Amino acid sequence: MDLERIKDILKNEPAFRMKQSYKAVFSDLADDWASVSVLPLPLREKLSEEAPLSIKAEINEAKDKKSAKAAIDLGDVWVETVLMKHKDGRNTVCVSTQAGCKMACDFCLTGKMGFKRNLDHQEIIIQVLFFARYLKKSGQRVSNVVFMGMGEPLDNYEEVIKAVRSLNDPETFNIGARKISVSTVGLVDGINKLSSEPLQINLAVSLHAPNDKLRNKLMPISRLYPIKGLMKAISNYIKRTKRKVMIEYIMLSGINDSQSAAKELAELLKKELGELFTVNLIAYNQTGKYEASKAKDVKKFKDILESSGIEVVQRYKFGRDIKAACGQLAGEIK
């Protein structure tokens, strides 16, 4: 599906045709121009031929039906996108922003793939559209979008912001900015830029270690952006936006899950960020080198953070059987 081509075809038509077409694509979620009877037949035929609405993809549903992973064919590359169906009725789509990733985090399968290319904003929103159509069959809709799939969103800043605006646009998906989250490994320049955008989106920062020595081992990008500068950027972001930041921390057995690491983390975050943040303890999904922390160690870690007055959440584990969980997107469907 090529949104630019659709716009191009419609630019010589009366303005209301664009409105009708957008409604058909984003609100009625048509997957074929033939069904868009509000448009005249010759225009439908032209659109069908030159800008078909089909999205070529392969889908893999988890056994418990709570999540699904799709591999979407973008012509030269395939990217993966994940749907998570929450108990409270929210349906979150996790989108990829790059084919592969340059950041090479040591615990992540995508990082091992290397980098192929950035996705443009259309290629990002097509992933949401794919699952919007999928959910429509059961009378549901996409309620939240997280930019946490393949790639580092702030390394593809302009296209990610365009995609966010498009998701937020009442004429397209109309998803509230507060229901959109962007995650980063901690690209300081990108965080600074994001802090001045007039957008009420959520920011998540993957920290994963309480000090540079350990973080350098897990996340090579940390050498370029040490923790001190990163904390300053997050703190400035909080001051400017007055929005709570999510600090992501993946729990790796015997690596970053000790009680002393928890104390060090609590001290660092309280000192540098004050109050307006939450820590998300992420369960690691076995991808080779590391092991997930034991439940008793996660509990001790969490207790230490909470006893320091830090709010802690633990993300529900989605999609393990389809390798759709955090750090497991690596083009395996193909």
Ligand code: SF4
């Ligand atoms: S964790 Fe994210 S930023 Fe790091 S390598 Fe994987 S996809 Fe890239």
